Amino acid sequence: MREKDLLIQLGAQIRRFRLEAGLTQQELADKVETSLDTIGNLERGEFFTQLGILYRISWHLRRNLDELFTWAPRVRKGKSQAAVDDAVGKFRSMLTSTGPVTLAEANQLLAILAEKPTGTEPVKRPRKRVKTG
Structure with missing residues (x-):
């Protein structure tokens, strides 16, 4: 575009x-x-x-x-990130919904959100050495 x-x-x-x-x-x-x-x-x-x-x-x-x-072209995401985005959307809907939410539904979404998508591991930084004496 x-x-x-x-x-x-x-x-x-x-x-x-x-x-x-x-x-x-x-x-x-x-x-x-x-x-x-x-x-x-x-x-x-x-x-x-x-x-x-x-x-x-x-x-x-x-x-x-x-x-x-909402009309803008979207970036294609990997399956794991798309699943997380979908779960976040459903979770937002649950928070604003006036209807009942089952514990099973909430647990299912939280399980998806708890999974780390690949490539998002924290970067390990070297420890600073403390001078003694």
């Missing part, structure tokens, strides 16, 4: 979430403490902005920051 296409997709996502929240561009700009031009330019994909502004936009739209980028 070209950079311009990425900006257009991000802008479309912001606009969609803003409309779902029932806000005008001016109302969102006021909440975010930025200009109407900034919101308009973002929604049209004309430029990118600071991470802090994107965070405040997502906050006032009652969305997680990563939801602004």
